[in-house]
Amino acid sequence: MATVELSFTALPAHVRTARLVATAVARRSGVDESLLDEVRLAVGEACSRAVEGHQLFCPAEPVRLALTDLVGRFQVEVTDTCSPDARWRGGAGGPVGTGITGSVPAGLGIAVIESLADDVQINETSAGTSIRMSWPSAGATS
Amino acid sequence: MDLKLDHHTKDGIEIVDVEGEIDVYTAPRLRELLIELVNSRFYQLVVNMEKVEFLDSTGLGVLVGGLKRVRAHDGSLDLVCTQERILKIFRITGLTKVFGIHDTVDDAIAARRAEK
Numbered sequence: 001m002a003t004v005e006l007s008f009t010a011l012p013a014h015v016r017t018a019r020l021v022a023t024a025v026a027r028r029s030g031v032d033e034s035l036l037d038e039v040r041l042a043v044g045e046a047c048s049r050a051v052e053g054h055q056l057f058c059p060a061e062p063v064r065l066a067l068t069d070l071v072g073r074f075q076v077e078v079t080d081t082c083s084p085d086a087r088w089r090g091g092a093g094g095p096v097g098t099g100i101t102g103s104v105p106a107g108l109g110i111a112v113i114e115s116l117a118d119d120v121q122i123n124e125t126s127a128g129t130s131i132r133m134s135w136p137s138a139g140a141t142s
Numbered sequence: 143m144d145l146k147l148d149h150h151t152k153d154g155i156e157i158v159d160v161e162g163e164i165d166v167y168t169a170p171r172l173r174e175l176l177i178e179l180v181n182s183r184f185y186q187l188v189v190n191m192e193k194v195e196f197l198d199s200t201g202l203g204v205l206v207g208g209l210k211r212v213r214a215h216d217g218s219l220d221l222v223c224t225q226e227r228i229l230k231i232f233r234i235t236g237l238t239k240v241f242g243i244h245d246t247v248d249d250a251i252a253a254r255r256a257e258k
Contacts, residue, residue, distance in 0.1 A: 019165075
């Protein structure tokens with residue numbers, strides 16, 4: 001079970017909240033201060049991507065964020081429920097100049113995530129896409 | 143913190159002061175301002191990001207879009223930024239080679255003047 005789970009309406013305004021929660025839980029889980037900016041940015045990228053996909057294909061469905069304090073690792077998983085037909089890579093991957101993200105080149109968001117977290121797994125299924133990423137942590141503080 | 147935008151002219155160059163967070167929620171406002179400035183025939187722009195607290199790929203997309211628009215008029219869009227956490231995303235994406243990134247607004251203006 002995740003340490004903290006968050007599910008939010010697919011609106012851009014809520015991405016900031018997701019970033020703030022993820023950063024707070026990462027800090028409490030013992031992620032080094034020097035890595036918190038990376039957690040914040042990577043979670044923001046993953047959530048932005050999911051929100052854009054939901055707005056295009058399934059606006060009524062929530063985006064899910066799971067934050068888990070593992071032994072020595074802090075893990076984040078962002079899950080969207082876009083159908084396989086909507087297989088795109090989000091702000092990160094739609095045609096340039098479309099959607100919320102404007103001129104973001106294809107794959108940029110995913111590329112940013114992969115450069116920020118040293119362990120990234122992208123799992124695409126018929127139910128949607130999940131991006132799982134993790135950072136080293138010192139374990140939860142009391 | 144939300145996004146605060148302001149702009150003023152200095153030495154014939156339009157300075158855009160940005161404060162706060164540029165993300166999927168706020169970036170459209172910056173995009174609208176850049177479009178408005180280009181439509182008002184301001185083609186030499188400096189975006190001052192010294193008070194930006196967060197920038198993601200959505201924000202990068204808006205800046206790249208602004209650069210494309212001013213270049214269509216032989217203009218320029220330079221950035222002012224010294225914050226490592228903001229500069230990092232420019233390095234990750236290779237955009238340090240696309241934008242002129244300067245330490246101060248005066249440096250950005252001087253660099254632009256030197257190219258003329």
